[in-house]
Amino acid sequence: xxxxxxxxxxxxxxxxxxxxxxxxSHQVPIGCGGAVFRWRRRSDGFRMTLxxxxxxxxxxxxxxxxxxxxxxxxxxxxxxxxxELEASSDSLVGFVVAAEEADVVRPHNWMFLEDFxxxxxxxxxxxxxxxxxxxxxxxxxxxxLRPGFDDSQWDTLVAAPGIELGSVGRQHRWLARRALELGGxxxxxxxxxxxxxxxxxxxxxxxxxxxxxxxxxxxxxxxLWVRHExxxxxxxxxKLP
Amino acid sequence: xAPAFVKGREWSADVIARAEAMEALGNLRAxxxxxxxxxxxxxxxxxxxxxxxxxxxxxxxxxxGLVFRYIPRGTFLMGSEPGPSDEQxxxxxxxxxxxxxxxxxxxxxxxxxxxxxxxxxxxxxxGDEDLERYRHQVHASNKIRLQYTEDETLCATAxxxxxxxxxxxxxxxxxxxxxxxxxxxxxxxxxxxxxEQKPGVSFAWLECTELAQSLSNRQARYxxxxxxxxxxxxxxxxxxxxxxxxxxxxxxxxxDFDRFLELSILKSRRFAPNAYGLYAMSGSVWEWTSxxxxxxxxxxxxxxxxxxxxxxxxxxxxxxxxxxxxxxVTVSFRMPMPAVTLTGKYIPATCTPCIGFxxxxxxxxxx
Numbered sequence: 181x182x183x184x185x186x187x188x189x190x191x192x193x194x195x196x197x198x199x200x201x202x203x204x205s206h207q208v209p210i211g212c213g214g215a216v217f218r219w220r221r222r223s224d225g226f227r228m229t230l231x232x233x234x235x236x237x238x239x240x241x242x243x244x245x246x247x248x249x250x251x252x253x254x255x256x257x258x259x260x261x262x263x264e265l266e267a268s269s270d271s272l273v274g275f276v277v278a279a280e281e282a283d284v285v286r287p288h289n290w291m292f293l294e295d296f297x298x299x300x301x302x303x304x305x306x307x308x309x310x311x312x313x314x315x316x317x318x319x320x321x322x323x324x325l326r327p328g329f330d331d332s333q334w335d336t337l338v339a340a341p342g343i344e345l346g347s348v349g350r351q352h353r354w355l356a357r358r359a360l361e362l363g364g365x366x367x368x369x370x371x372x373x374x375x376x377x378x379x380x381x382x383x384x385x386x387x388x389x390x391x392x393x394x395x396x397x398x399x400x401x402x403x404l405w406v407r408h409e410x411x412x413x414x415x416x417x418x419k420l421p
Numbered sequence: 422x423a424p425a426f427v428k429g430r431e432w433s434a435d436v437i438a439r440a441e442a443m444e445a446l447g448n449l450r451a452x453x454x455x456x457x458x459x460x461x462x463x464x465x466x467x468x469x470x471x472x473x474x475x476x477x478x479x480x481x482x483x484x485x486g487l488v489f490r491y492i493p494r495g496t497f498l499m500g501s502e503p504g505p506s507d508e509q510x511x512x513x514x515x516x517x518x519x520x521x522x523x524x525x526x527x528x529x530x531x532x533x534x535x536x537x538x539x540x541x542x543x544x545x546x547x548g549d550e551d552l553e554r555y556r557h558q559v560h561a562s563n564k565i566r567l568q569y570t571e572d573e574t575l576c577a578t579a580x581x582x583x584x585x586x587x588x589x590x591x592x593x594x595x596x597x598x599x600x601x602x603x604x605x606x607x608x609x610x611x612x613x614x615x616x617e618q619k620p621g622v623s624f625a626w627l628e629c630t631e632l633a634q635s636l637s638n639r640q641a642r643y644x645x646x647x648x649x650x651x652x653x654x655x656x657x658x659x660x661x662x663x664x665x666x667x668x669x670x671x672x673x674x675x676x677d678f679d680r681f682l683e684l685s686i687l688k689s690r691r692f693a694p695n696a697y698g699l700y701a702m703s704g705s706v707w708e709w710t711s712x713x714x715x716x717x718x719x720x721x722x723x724x725x726x727x728x729x730x731x732x733x734x735x736x737x738x739x740x741x742x743x744x745x746x747x748x749x750v751t752v753s754f755r756m757p758m759p760a761v762t763l764t765g766k767y768i769p770a771t772c773t774p775c776i777g778f779x780x781x782x783x784x785x786x787x788x
Contacts, residue, residue, distance in 0.1 A: 192716070192735075193716070193756070193757055194505055196506075198746065198748055205580070209568070209579055211565060213561035213564075213772050214561060214565045214623070217773060218742070218744035218745050218746075218749075218775070219741070219748070219749035219756075220681075220746045248684070
C-alpha cells in the first residue's frame with residue numbers, strides 16, 4: 181500500500197521509514213492552539229481522528245480499550261469499534277461517527293508539516309449498511325469488545341430520521357458537523373411499528389460521556405451495546421476510491 | 422600508517438600525564454580536549470574516562486542559575502549512514518570547545534532569566550512590549566506549560582486549561598476562571614506546585630535567540646548551539662554511536678521517548694547523563710539549534726565549526742521528544758521547523774510540549 185507521495189523542496193525532511201504526525205487540541209489534552217507532534221514508524225499502522233456525537237450517554241471502546249485521546253491508532257488488522265449507550269428512551273439513541281485518517285493538517289497553523297504528511301486515505305463511517313450491530317442484552321463478558329466476536333444474532337442499526345445540527349448542543353456541534361461532512365450518518369434503533377419518532381435532543385442535553393459504570397444510572401431505560409467491525413489494510417473495504 | 426603510540430595502558434598513562442601537566446599549569450580546557458580525544462580513541466579505557474569526568478567537572482560553570490558543562494574541542498563523524506538521507510554523507514567535523522547547559526531550560530529558569538513573574542503567572546510585570554508582540558504565543562504556551570512542565574504532574578488531562586491569573590487573550594478581559602479546567606493528576610497533590618525539574622516547552626526559535634542575546638555580556642556570550650555542536654555534545658565522545666549511551670536502542674530505563682499516549686514529560690535529570698554530563702540529549706524535548714535546515718547541507722558543510730546554510734526558512738531541531746519513536750531520538754536525526762515570526766495573528770507552530778532549548782556559552786574573557 182502506498183500511503184505517501186513525496187515531492188519535497190530542500191527545506192523539508194526527506195522521505196524515510198518514519199512519518200510525522202500532528203495531534204491538535206481537539207485530539208489531545210493541550211488547549212486550543214497547541215499540538216503534539218511525533219515521529220513514528222509507518223509500519224506501525226496509521227491513525228485516525230475520531231469525530232462523534234451521541235444524543236445519549238456513551239462510552240467508546242476500541243479493540244477492548246477506551247482510547248485516552250480522539251486519535252485512534254490502527255495496526256493493519258481487524259478492529260472492533262464499540263459503544264455502550266444509555267438513554268431514557270429510544271428516541272434519544274442517535275449517534276454519528278466518522279473516523280478519518282488523521283494526517284490532515286490545517287494550513288493556517290501548520291504549514292511546515294503540509295509538505296510531508298500524506299493525504300487522507302481511510303475513513304470509518306457510521307452508515308445504515310448493516311455493519312453496525314447492537315443488542316439490548318448485556319453481553320456475558322467482554323469478548324464483544326474485540327474483533328472476531330460473532331454478532332450475527334445482533335440487530336442492525338438504521339439511519340436516524342430528521343436530525344438537524346441545531347438540535348446538537350453548541351459544545352459538540354462542530355464535532356457532529358465534521359462527522360456528517362465526512363459522510364457519517366446518524367444511526368438509531370429500528371422502529372418497532374414503523375412510527376419511530378425523530379431522534380432529537382431535549383434542550384441542553386449534549387453528548388455526555390459516562391463518568392461511572394453504566395449500570396449505576398438507574399434512570400436510564402434504554403441500554404444498548406453497539407459494535408462495528410472492520411478491517412484495515414491494503415485490501416480494506418473502507419479504502420476510499 | 423603506524424599510529425603515533427601503541428595504544429594500551431602505557432599510551433593511556435602517557436596521555437594522562439600530559440593532561441595532568443596541562444592541568445597543573447591551569448590550562449584545563451587543553452587538558453580536557455586532549456583527554457577527550459584519547460577517550461574517543463579508547464572508549465573502553467576506564468582510567469581515561471575517569472580523568473575526563475574529573476576534568477570536565479572542574480570546568481563546570483554555574484551561572485544564571487544554570488549548570489554549563491564544557492564540551493571539549495574535538496573532531497567527530499557527523500551524520501549517520503543508516504539514517505535518513507539528510508544525515509548523509511557522514512563527514513568529519515571539528516568543533517571548538519564551548520559550554521552547554523546540562524539540561525533544557527525549565528519554565529522557571531526561562532521566566533527568571535526573562536525577568537518575568539515566575540510560573541504559573543509567567544508574564545512581564547507590566548507593559549512589556551514583548552507581551553504585545555507575543556500575546557498569542559505567551560497565552561497559548563502558558564496553557565501548555567501548566568500541565569506538561571509541572572514537576573509532579575503525571576499526565577496532561579485538561580483539554581483547555583487556563584491559570585486564573587492568565588487573562589484570556591485580552592489583558593482587559595475579566596474572564597479569568599479556568600476554562601474547562603480539570604484537576605491534574607499529580608504524584609502527590611500536597612506538594613507545592615513547581616516548574617523547575619522538567620524542561621520548559623513551547624518556545625519559538627526567536628524567543629530563545631533573543632533571550633540568549635539579552636544575557637550576553639563582556640565575559641560570556643550565550644546563544645543556541647549550532648547543529649554540529651549539538652551533535653558533538655549529544656554523542657558524549659562516543660564514536661559511531663546512534664545514541665548518547667552507545668548503540669543499544671533506547672528503553673524506558675535510559676530515555677524519555679515513545680510515550681505519546683502518556684501525555685507527559687519526565688524530569689530532565691531522571692536518567693543518567695552522557696559522558697559530558699549532559700542529561701536528556703536523546704528524547705525528552707526537541708531542542709533548537711541555530712542552523713537553518715537544508716536537506717543536503719552535509720555534502721557541502723565545512724569541516725571546522727560549521728554554522729549551517731546562510732539562509733533558509735526552517736531551523737533545525739535535534740534530539741527528539743517524549744512522543745517520538747526510537748529512530749527519531751538518535752544523536753543524528755534532524756527535524757526542520759519554521760523560525761516562526763511571532764507577530765502574526767495565528768499561534769505559531771511551536772506551541773507544543775515537544776520543543777525546548779539549551780543555552781550554549783562561549784567564554785569571551787576571563788573575569
